[in-house]
Amino acid sequence: MTTQRTVTLVLLAAALVAPWFAYPVFLMTALCFALFACAFNLLLGYVGLMSFGHAMFFGMAGYFYGHVVKAWNMPPELGLLAGVAGAAALGLVTGALAIRRQGIYFAMITLAFAQMVYFFCVQAPFTHGEDGLQGIPRKALLGGLIPTKDDRVLYYVVLAIFLFGYAAIYRFIHSPFGQVLKAIRDNEQRAVSLGYEADRYKLLAFVLSAALAGLAGATKAMVLQFATLTDVSAAMSGEVVLMALVGGLGTIIGPVVGAFIIITMQNYLAAAGEFVLVIQGVIFVVIVMAFRKGLVGELADWWKSRRRAG
Numbered sequence: 001m002t003t004q005r006t007v008t009l010v011l012l013a014a015a016l017v018a019p020w021f022a023y024p025v026f027l028m029t030a031l032c033f034a035l036f037a038c039a040f041n042l043l044l045g046y047v048g049l050m051s052f053g054h055a056m057f058f059g060m061a062g063y064f065y066g067h068v069v070k071a072w073n074m075p076p077e078l079g080l081l082a083g084v085a086g087a088a089a090l091g092l093v094t095g096a097l098a099i100r101r102q103g104i105y106f107a108m109i110t111l112a113f114a115q116m117v118y119f120f121c122v123q124a125p126f127t128h129g130e131d132g133l134q135g136i137p138r139k140a141l142l143g144g145l146i147p148t149k150d151d152r153v154l155y156y157v158v159l160a161i162f163l164f165g166y167a168a169i170y171r172f173i174h175s176p177f178g179q180v181l182k183a184i185r186d187n188e189q190r191a192v193s194l195g196y197e198a199d200r201y202k203l204l205a206f207v208l209s210a211a212l213a214g215l216a217g218a219t220k221a222m223v224l225q226f227a228t229l230t231d232v233s234a235a236m237s238g239e240v241v242l243m244a245l246v247g248g249l250g251t252i253i254g255p256v257v258g259a260f261i262i263i264t265m266q267n268y269l270a271a272a273g274e275f276v277l278v279i280q281g282v283i284f285v286v287i288v289m290a291f292r293k294g295l296v297g298e299l300a301d302w303w304k305s306r307r308r309a310g
Contacts, residue, residue, distance in 0.1 A: 015159055024151035025223065030263040031162040032220040037243040037255035038169050039212035044241075045250035046173055047205045048185035050107045052237050053094070053114025054213055057087040059232030060117060061214030062221035066133040067126050069222075076139050076148070080161075080218045087214020088207050090117070095206030099199050111234070118232050132228035136221055154223065161219050165212050170252055172208065181205055242280060246287050248294025257296055 018027055036058050043049050061083030069079040098109040121127045128134070138148045141157060148154045172178050183191040184198050192198050221227045230236060239262065247258025262280065269276045291298045 019152045019155045024155040026263070026267055028151075028155050028158040028223045029220065029267075030260050031158050032216045032223065033240075033243065033263050034256040034259040035162050035165045035219070036213050036216035037240055037247070037259040038166060038252075039209045039216060040240045041244045041249060041251075041255040042169050042172065042212070043205060043209040044244065045255075046178065046185060047181045047202060049099075049202065049206065051098075051110040051206075051209075052107045052234070052241075053110035053112075053117075054209075054240055055232050055234070055236035056094075056114040056117040057091055057210040057213040058217035058220075058236065058240075059121070059227065059229075060090060061087040061217035062227035062231050063121065063127050063133055064214075065218035065221040066136040066227045069139065070133070070136050071126065075143075076141055076222055079222070080215065083218025083221070084211050084214045087217065088211040091207045091210025091214075092203075095203045095210070099202045099206065111237075114232070114234065114237060118229065118234070121229055121232050127227075127229075130229060132226055133221075134226045136225045136227070138222070138225060148222075158219055158223060161215065165215055166252075166256075169212065173252065177201070177204075242284055245294060246283065248297035248300075251294065251296045251300065254294050254296035258294065261295075 036054075040051065040054050043051055043054075064086040065076075065079040065083040068074045068082045069076055094110060094113045098106050098113070101109060122129055126133075138154070140147050146153065146157060148157065173181075180191065180196055180201055183194075183196070184201060188198050217227075217231060220231070243258040243262050244255045245258065246261055247256065248254030261283075265279060265283075266276060269279065287294065293301065
């Protein structure tokens with residue numbers, strides 16, 4: 001059995017028993033942000049496109065989920081689908097315009113769209129403005145077969161959603177489609193010369209990333225039972241960048257590690273108030289200066305060099 005497979009089985013076993021040793025709501029929140037970070041990493045780590053507005057997909061999906069489940073009194077499955085579809089549609093519109101530019105111009109276009117979405121959420125009646133969409137009911141899944149009011153039961157639902165999203169990203173990355181994305185990231189002109197329509201691949205990757213970020217946002221709304229302006233803010237877009245960088249861009253497990261580190265800090269250092277942001281800033285500087293490939297990236301390089309030396 002390979003080392004990678006052994007590590008995967010150990011992590012899966014730990015995930016299955018985790019809610020019996022840790023607070024389930026904390027674990028579910030961390031899994032939602034881990035999926036969000038993985039979705040962002042699909043775009044930046046494997047396509048090389050920096051988005052400063054990914055929170056709009058995450059946050060709007062939460063609003064879509066809450067409105068469908070609470071206002072329209074629909075099943076949570078339809079709420080999740082609405083969140084994913086809404087985020088994908090928003091990603092299609094944003095990506096179709098953003099991919100016309102590269103580098104900082106691409107990033108600024110995504111930021112501009114995110115700010116427009118934020119101010120839309122401030123004014124839109126269905127978001128309830130600064131009060132947020134609160135009191136989203138936890139409804140049973142599959143027609144009542146899976147009760148979700150028990151946190152531990154809901155944890156396994158969230159874990160299944162996370163594993164689905166993670167497996168989808170893994171499959172995208174290790175498919176011919178993923179190889180083309182890496183080619184575009186490394187040298188777009190060469191990929192174009194080989195006959196690939198770079199803009200079409202980038203747009204598809206952008207929409208997939210937006211849809212998976214929407215899945216994470218809708219799942220978070222299902223868990224915490226509210227959606228607020230914080231989820232669509234520029235600070236949230238910056239936070240997911242930090243998660244991906246801390247764990248390691250271009251690694252499949254890195255964003256998960258980064259998300260758990262950041263969410264753990266926010267949870268257990270909450271008493272420090274705004275000082276948590278200072279700590280996050282220090283961690284960001286240390287990672288950029290000392291761990292250029294992130295924690296997982298540097299660890300992977302160390303392991304490979306050790307195996308070669310052995």
